[in-house]
Amino acid sequence: MRKPFDYSWIVFAVIIVVVIFAYKPVMNAIQKARQPKEGSDYMVGKEIFYNPSEWGPENRSCAMCHAKDYTLSPNHSKVEMEEFTYVELKNVKRKFGVGIIGNPDKLLAQVNRCLSSPRRIDGGRINFGNSKWEPLLAYLVRQ
């Protein structure tokens, strides 16, 4: 009896070829989709983070202590906050447990710590209802 022709290697070869040719366009599309868009919470949050007059007191931004490419307010030649120092923001999402099932309480408390201290921003406190919180959160969890 003749053995039936085995097509499985053809199927396998076709899958390999498809994967090879589809890989780049698919990865590019994923990359593009992940890129923050103009007007997104992330971008608004970034502006809030870098703005040296966002919180009331002049020449005080989150970026001054947490980014190296901060900008000063006009008419100021240096950062004037008492606790001015560089603290890198890294793995914020994991460190503060803010995921889909996480809870942002701890992160908000930390933000308010930086925000309210007279030796830092001295800009009062925000709560979850503040319109700056969602964008700021979107920016912070990507650090």
Ligand code: HEC
């Ligand atoms: C004058 C310096 C300064 C400014 C301005 C500042 N921070 Fe901070 N930030 C710190 C320091 C110092 C720490 C380390 C923990 C602490 O002492 O609170 C910190 C910690 C943090 C952390 C936790 C980092 C970690 O890895 O644990 C977050 C998040 C954060 N700041 C967010 C902000 C945001 C948002 C703003 C603006 C509203 C801001 N900070 C403004 C000094 C500052």
